[in-house]
Amino acid sequence: MRKKAGLAVVLVSLLVALPARPDAIGDGNICYEKFATADYKGAIRYCTSAIDSGELQDPDLIAALINRGVAHKSIGDYESAIADYTRALRIAPNDALLYQNRANALHEMGDDDAALEDIQKSIDLDPKSAGAWYVRGAIAEARSNAGNARKYYMTALSLDPQNKVYREKILGNGSR
Template structure:
């Protein structure tokens, strides 16, 4: 039988003790995404904010966190905060069509149709094959009282993603935004 010294007992105790949970920016960012993916938008906002505020994220991870938090803000009708996140992300990725699309959609939801139209056109210019951008372009036209234009843009979105039920519903007149 081995005799344990005081140091060995302390070391063994430390090794056997559960490790404290270490919150890091990447972990918070991953949890943010999980919360977002399960429609827990308040949780997503909390974890994204923790990751963003840490200052430890690489630019691609920071952009992802800003997008996820922006979408969560938009979903919870905090449009100005969503627009702020998309604008911050665009400073890091000025050629990202999805960021312009997301910001356009938030601007549209706030009723700022001119700014939304400007952003969605930038998105389409950067990625003309983005069905989502054409859909948002259609929603802007619809909100502005242009059903013919809206239908044309929804048709473009549907032609790019023919299996999309939301786009199909817009064309058939029974869809929602």
């Protein structure tokens, strides 16, 4: 009996001494929680851990790349955001949201030609995406095309009439 108890103590001691193996799904979930509370640097840290683990299946990897990309964009690191969206697009080349997110980051970075290509792909894949039409409006507005910008913003609002941002863009101080 004494040998068994001693062996159990040794095994427990060894388990406690071993570093915990990272849980990629858990890190991905924490990444999302950090992102949802606007802790973008924390989100980037946990998403990176999940992504770098190599343990995520494609849907979870795409989600982690999207979350990390949005977190990068939120802190102004557009190049990293674009890299994450591009990596995710290699896995899911027909994902309209990925094209929309990358277009938005490209637009924020000032590359409206590339942004226009991506947002058109997004709209072609999902013409009922209010967010894509909104980004299309922002690109048109940046190109000093107020008439088309208003048309695209109106399309976004018609697809999502409760969206306060879209409503403000049309009724507030946005393009007229």
